[in-house]
Amino acid sequence: MTTNWPQTIPPQALPEVIxxxxxxHRAHDSATACSAFTPDATVVDDGNSYDGSAAIEEWLDRSATEFTYTIELAAAQRLDATHYMATQHLEGDFPGGTIDLRYRFTLRGDLIEHLVIAP
Known part of the structure; x- marks a missing residue:
């Protein structure tokens, strides 16, 4: 049987680690958020790359305090066996005030190996 990708899934059907x-991340709990990543994970956000646990935790701490905003998980897709996308709707005091961001996850085992955040 052939699987057709991508597949729209209910947000609650995203893997537990995501x-x-x-x-x-929504609760600004950087330690728990960071524990979801492999030790050598990479996050790409705003054109910057954060490699490894220490850099990712710094990024999480900074992003939690830079602006005040709300986040709503708007949609989810399974792109293939190890890739998922979550679309988050943000509203807050950042430039523009509202944006939909796509969080593209690559999993390795039960952890996040790579995350790209982009509009």
């Missing part, structure tokens, strides 16, 4: 990261 939901754990998204919940912790």
């Amino acid at each position: 939901n754990r990261y998204l919940t912790a």
Whole structure:
């Protein structure tokens, strides 16, 4: 049987590690969010790359305090066996005030190996 990708899925059907990261990130819980990543993970956000646990935790701490905003998980897709996308709707005091961001996850085992955040 052939699987057709991508597949739209209910947000709650995202893998546990992605939901754990998204919940912790929304709550500004950097330690829990960081625990969702492999030690050698990479995050790309705003054109900057953060490599490894220490850099990712710094990025999480900074992003939690830079602006005040709300986040709503708007949609989810399974792109293939190890790739997922979550679309988050943000509203806050950042430039523009509202944006939909796509969080593209690559998993390795039960952890996040790579995350790209972009409009």
